[in-house]
Amino acid sequence: MTRVLFMTGTLAxxxxxxxxxxxxxxxxxxDYRAALAFNLSVLEAGGVDRLVFVENSxxxxxxxxxxxxxxxxxARVELVSYAAPPVGPDGSRLAAEFELMREALVxxxxxxxxxxxxxxWKITGRYLWRNVAATVA
Numbered sequence: 001m002t003r004v005l006f007m008t009g010t011l012a013x014x015x016x017x018x019x020x021x022x023x024x025x026x027x028x029x030x031d032y033r034a035a036l037a038f039n040l041s042v043l044e045a046g047g048v049d050r051l052v053f054v055e056n057s058x059x060x061x062x063x064x065x066x067x068x069x070x071x072x073x074x075a076r077v078e079l080v081s082y083a084a085p086p087v088g089p090d091g092s093r094l095a096a097e098f099e100l101m102r103e104a105l106v107x108x109x110x111x112x113x114x115x116x117x118x119x120x121w122k123i124t125g126r127y128l129w130r131n132v133a134a135t136v137a
Contacts (some may be wrong), residue, residue: 001021002118002137004110005039005048011059014086019093022126029063031126034090036064036117041128045075047133051077052111053125054104056096078110 009032010017012025022028029036036053043051051073054126061079068074084099101122105111114120121136 002050002115003048004050004052004114004118004120005042005132005136006104006108006111006120006122007035007039007051007053007123007125008097008104009053009055010057010096010100011055011063011081012057017093025059028126033063033067035126035128037067037134040071040073040077040134044071045074045133048121048136049076050110052080052104052108053078054080054082054100055125056082056084056100056103067081078108080104080107082107083112100134105109 011028011032013020013023017023022031039051042048053061053064058081060081064079068077068079071077082103084096084103111120119136121132123132129135
């Protein structure tokens with residue numbers, strides 16, 4: 001059975017995005033780098049089979065190039081960045097998250113072409129799921 005870890009994120013949220021505790025781009029990139037490095041270690045150790053990170057601010061994935069270049073599992077990683085419409089006037093980040101997941105299923109080849117029986121574990125990209133390997137085993 002294929003186990004896919006699917007990270008979502010917004011590197012550069014729009015100005016005025018409600019309820020953000022960490023809005024500075026440098027802080028957010030640092031958070032996502034730490035989470036990606038951790039998830040790469042899980043992938044490299046065989047805890048999951050594939051890793052997909054989709055971000056919806058259109059910032060691009062250049063801040064992670066060095067992490068992938070250093071990973072022996074880079075061929076099993078897919079990074080996708082696209083510019084989503086801004087969060088609506090109601091401030092619904094939940095709607096934005098659903099939109100991100102819908103877009104990810106279209107844009108990320110790993111998700112789109114996942115074999116029958118694959119398990120896809122969606123996680124919030126900035127947080128570390130420290131027991132992910134044990135949970136998805």
